[in-house]
Amino acid sequence: MDTPRLVEKLLRGDRRALARAITLVENGSPELREIMAGLAPHTGRARIIGFTGSPGVGKSTTTNAVVRAARARGLSVAVLAVDPSSPFTGGALLGDRVRMQEHATDPGVYIRSMANRGHLGGLSWAAPHALRVLDAAGFDVVLVExxxxxxxxxxxxxxxxxxxxxxxxGMGDSVQAAKAGVLEVADVFAVNKADREGAKSTLRELRQMVAMKDRADDEWKPPIVMMVAVHDEGVDELWERLDAHFAHLESGGGLAERRRRRAREEVQAIVLDLLRSRIGVGDGGALESAARDVAEGRRDPYAAADLVLKELDA
Amino acid sequence: MDTPRLVEKLLRGDRRALARAITLVENGSPELREIMAGLAPHTGRARIIGFTGSPGVGKSTTTNAVVRAARARGLSVAVLAVDPSSPFTGGALLGDRVRMQEHATDPGVYIRSMANRGHLGGLSWAAPHALRVLDAAGFDVVLVExxxxxxxxxxxxxxxxxxxxxxxxGMGDSVQAAKAGVLEVADVFAVNKADREGAKSTLRELRQMVAMKDRADDEWKPPIVMMVAVHDEGVDELWERLDAHFAHLESGGGLAERRRRRAREEVQAIVLDLLRSRIGVGDGGALESAARDVAEGRRDPYAAADLVLKELDA
Known part of the structure; x- marks a missing residue:
């Protein structure tokens, strides 16, 4: 499939084109430049919802439940599971197959895991690219997990x-969550497995955390939803909270600001990636000889960085 | 304390100077440049051991047990717990206080959590910087968790x-571990809480993963150690495996290669950070206006990145 044809098919939501495009993103293919140029005028329509949490909290079960909730409201949904997977285990693909079963025959649902095979920073442009592809393909809602x-x-x-x-x-998750700096990004908290022992103390901890955070009067205060995703309990309430937050963003100008921020991270990641390749890793590259000097104590890392930058400017 | 004096105290292992230097690293202080220059000739002596694993596997208990093992062998030890902590919860400090109790009166042990308040990429230079400080301060072993x-x-x-x-x-950890791409970085696997149900199947899964991975004949095959860190069981075996791996690195030239790689990542992170500040975030900056165009669908992210780079080269 040549690139213009791939773009054309993507814009119609063709599944094979989608799968191919996301694989190109995973591989950091040079064709991405042309693809993104073709998609740009057709983006910014999907509503993007992020789900994050420690292993074991039930992210997949919850996103599956939210997919059902969106479908019940007549919305088409794509799920992107960002999975810093080892190419060696194929874990991501297995997860997809299991999860696809429920929605396999539903043309309004698309689920895809994305492995990240790159170096540090790889995720920073790959994830926004994949979201851009799913957005342009016409999904009403895109969930990123x-x-x-x-x-x-x-x-x-x-x-x-x-x-x-x-x-x-019971997993120390709320504490872990706080540790991982997720508090700052949370618009909505969901306590899954809320039928288990310890749910109340998790709720209490989260409430305290939310209360401790200073915020302006007109600022969104993250609600906390108790749910049992595997039994579809609390999912409608979660959906209502998601709607309320989106309405809040739309009315207050926050939506445009968030989308600018997302674009800024994406563009910055591409710029840094291009610069990274200019710096020169490999024998004889400026970075390589600088690293050798630093490792052997002959130069400090800042002096070495200055040398690399001088080479870059030359 | 002025910087030359701080460096002098650091090199003598002074605790207050250590605490101050790592805080400067956390804050990305401009003084780091001068500090790193002062420390450079005195680095490369410590043996650096990394510990990683999902929340709940018992990382702190294990590092504490390894600290005891190192002390029993007459080695001084520093622990750096890299914790992408929220400034808002103070979780890291609390953890330190709890953990410090056992070793509080031992002058041969230093434990410190490091929060990361920066943007994506902040950890890439902050962690190596902190390791460099602890190395220069004369610790025989530095554990990074x-x-x-x-x-x-x-x-x-x-x-x-x-x-x-x-x-x-019983936490699906070995599978999670593989998913997170940690297999590629593992030199030694340790199954903690090995007295619990499911330890054998975790061992089996890990064995399979290790066996599946292609490696050259002279390449290190990661051993798997069963342990109960909280009861000090298996810790001596773990220490023996750590010694064996270090001997393997020293005899095969792998140690110099790893240290070059670490320096390369550190220098690259500094270079990219300096470039990031040149790109110009903020009103009127090249990145900011590029992001606006992308968010509003007027430009694709690559074309926007090209514009930012052109501005950078000008």
Whole structure:
């Protein structure tokens, strides 16, 4: 499939084109430049919702429940599970197959995991690119799901229009959540597995955290939803909170600001990636010889960085 | 304390100077440049061991047990817990206080959490800087502990001389570990809480993963140690494996290569950070206006990145 044809098919929501485009994103393919140029005028329509939380809180179950909620409201949904997966285990694909079963015959649902095979920083442009593809393909809602412990992963979920931070009782998750800096990105908290012991104390901890945070009077105060996603309990309430947050963003100008911020991160990541390749890793590259000097104590890292920059400017 | 005096005190291992220097790292202080220049000739002596694993596997308990093991062998130890903490919860400091109790009166032990308040990429230079400070302060062993789920966090632990990936039974951790791409960085696997149900199946899963990975004949095959850190069981075996890996690195030239790689990441992170500030975030900056165009669909992210780069070159 040549690129103009791929773009044309993408814009019609063709599933094979979608799968191919996201694989190109995973691989950092040079064709992305042309694809993104073709998609740009057709983006900015989807509503993007991020889900993040520690392993074991039930992120997949929750996103699946939210997919059902969106479908019940007549909305088409794409799910992007950002999974810093090892190419070696194929874990992401297996997860997809399991999750696809429920929605396999529904043309209004598309679920895809995206592995990240790149270096540090790879996720910063890959995730926005994939969201851009799904947005241009015409989905009403795009859910992006990340493991909410790492810095990069939390930031990706935090770049959604609305970010949901998932907790679960008895795993020290609410504390972990706070530690991972997810509090700052949470628009909505959801306590999943709320039928388990410890749900009340998780709720209490979260309430305290929300209360402790200073905010202006007109600022959004993250609500906390108790749910049991596997039994579809609390999912309608979660959906209502998501709607309320989106309405808040739209009325207050926050939506445009969030989308600018997302674009800024995306453009910055591309710029830094292009610069990274100019710096020169590999034998004889400026970075390589600088690193050798630093490792052997002959130069400090800042003096080495200055040398690399001088080479870049030359 | 002026900077030359701080450096002098650091090199003598003064605790107040250490605390101050790591706070300067956390804050990205401009004094770091002069400090790093002063420390450079005195680095490269400490043996750096990384610990990573999902929340709940017992990282703190394990590092504490390893601290005891090192002390029993007459080695001085520093622990750096890299914690993408919210400034708002103070979780890191609380953790330190709890953990310090055991070793509070031991002058051969220093434990410090480091929060990361910066943007994406902040951890990439902050963690190596802090390791450099502890190395120059004369510790024989420096343990760096990260939450092993995020891309950035896994990469930091992976930049140690020896990286230990911790798992625990019954949490789906070994699978999560593989998903997070930690397999590639593991030099040693440790199954903590090995007295719990499911320890054998965790061991089996890990064995399969290790076996599946292609490696050259002379390449290190990560051993798997079963342990109950809270009862000090398996800790001596873990220490032996750490020694064996370090000997392997020293004999095969791998140690110099790892240290070059660590320096390369550190220098690259500084270069990219300097470039990031040149790009211009803020009203009227090249990045800001590019982001606006992208958010509003008038330009694709690559065309926007080209504009930013042109501005940078001008």
């Amino acid at each position: 990340t493991v909410g412990v790492g810095q990069a992963e939390v930031e990706i979920a935090g770049q959604a229009d609305t970010t949901v931070v998932l907790c679960a009782p | 990260t939450v092993g789920v995020g891309q950035a966090e896994v990469e930091i632990a992976g930049q140690a001389d020896t990286t230990v990936v911790l798992c625990a039974p």
